[in-house]
Amino acid sequence: MPTGVAIRDPREQLFDAAERVLLRGGPSALTSRAVTTEADCAKGVLHRHFADFDAFLADLVLERSARIHGQAADLLARAGTGTVAENLTAALTDLFESVAVAIVSLVTSRDSLRARLRESMPTGVPLLTEATAMIASYLTAERELGRLTATSDIDALAPTLIGTTHMLFADRTGTPPEPAAVHRAVATVIAGATPQPAG
Template sequence: MSPRGVAIPDLRERLFAAAERVVARDGAASLTSRAVTAEAGCAKGVLHTHFAGLDEFVAELVLDRFARSARQAEALRAKAGRATVAENLQEVIQALMDSLPPAVAGLAMTRPAAASHTRDGLRSGAPAFEAIQHAVTAYLQAEQHIGRVPAGSDAATIALALVGTTHHLLMTGGPGQTTDSAATTRRLLAVLLSG
């Protein structure tokens, strides 16, 4: 446990990672501020020192993981011309699926205050699915430019279908469904990229 009054480096990430471990190990119902701080090896009240409460904490965790996925998606355009288009897109979609345990995403949807805080964050411009969709569109357009995606393909619609499906899978999936989700997105990519 960290000594009282001593700054903890990367505290937010430490708490977020602890919350994910608690949910993965004990289920969403076990997520309490005390469980998070105990898992993180911090003083009991540290979560409430940095967040207004557990609902704000859950929302900030979700927004943080979506923002991380959006940053990964931004790197997609630089992959134009490398690997296959489907492999590059599958990598980004898998990173998004892995970014947030479905049980945590479910908490953000089922706890009204957490859902409200998450919506407020998204409305105020926190990067999430829309940013990922724009990154996928830009990537597909770059691939069109070099001839690896047919010129007549509607890049924006393909991106919307892919990101929308991923959102659905992430928000409705449960533990252990990663394999099914990967297979679903591979089939979707085959259809979307077939020209």
Template sequence: MSPRGVTTPDVRERLFAAAERVLERDGPGALTSRAITGEAGCAKGLLHAHFRGLDQFVAELVLDRFARVARHAEELRGRVGQGTVAENLHGTALALLSSAGPTVAGLALTRPGASSHIREALAGGAPGFDTVQDAITGYLDAERRGGRIAERADTAAAALALVGTVHHLLMTGAHDRQQAQERVGQLVTLLDAALRRGPGDAASEPGRAETE
């Protein structure tokens, strides 16, 4: 435990990681300032020295994880032409799904102060789902120019479908982690097939989807 007056390195990430462990192990009802600092092994007042309260802490945790996955999505540009399109989309979707896991996202929804802070930050330009969606669209546009997906593929619709599905899984918390990952994998398979065919191709060639 860090003694009083001694600087704790990377304190925000240390507290964020501790909060995620508390949530994963004990659930939202156990998330208190004392539980977080105890899990982090630091002074009890450290959280309030860096955040105005638990609502701001939860909001900043969610925003930090959104920013992390936005950076991951923006790195897709460097993967154009590498691996497969499906693998690249799947990796980004899983990163988004784990960026602020269902428990964290659900917790923010139950705390009006945290939700308000998140909305204000996103409206002010903080990275969020829109940022990820734009990055995925840009990546797919580049893959289309490189010929790895159909010329008429609707890249914006594919990005919206992927991000929207993950958003739904995060916000509803309707599935456990493994089920959510399986749903994302199924969606990526469908999107990959649609992107390679382009609109109208499947209808004009009956049975093609089943033989691919």
């Protein structure tokens, strides 16, 4: 007779548990014991799948960063529909309402994790780098459609939008910003790149 029920993909179960610990207690609460306790599994499960805890955290960050590719495709598909500000507001809110802010805090708080991540990503902050590329790709598409001016500086606009929105959501323990506040910030950033009606 089996003595227990097989758990689903243990890596994903551990990642999900780490996210919950991170969101609840911040980077300082994230230990291997906290993760395995949250995942309701033996501590050995983590070490069976990862060389050490930093390797686990690096894979968590990279896996969560890779999810942005799906969001990027969704945002790009919106080019030419709605308004540019509305599309950006929705995409940036989806990004920063998730675990993204907590992941960035985790990366910036652990030197050993940053060193490990440099092996896979020599420059930039994981997740923010992919998010900036997502926004830049969308802005480029809108510029090609004429919904942004031909002289729009995408390389300046994309990181400015990411940085501005990140600051709005940065207080992990506070109340998330109102959608109107996010929209106002986005509209302000892109105001100079938005074609003005003739007349």
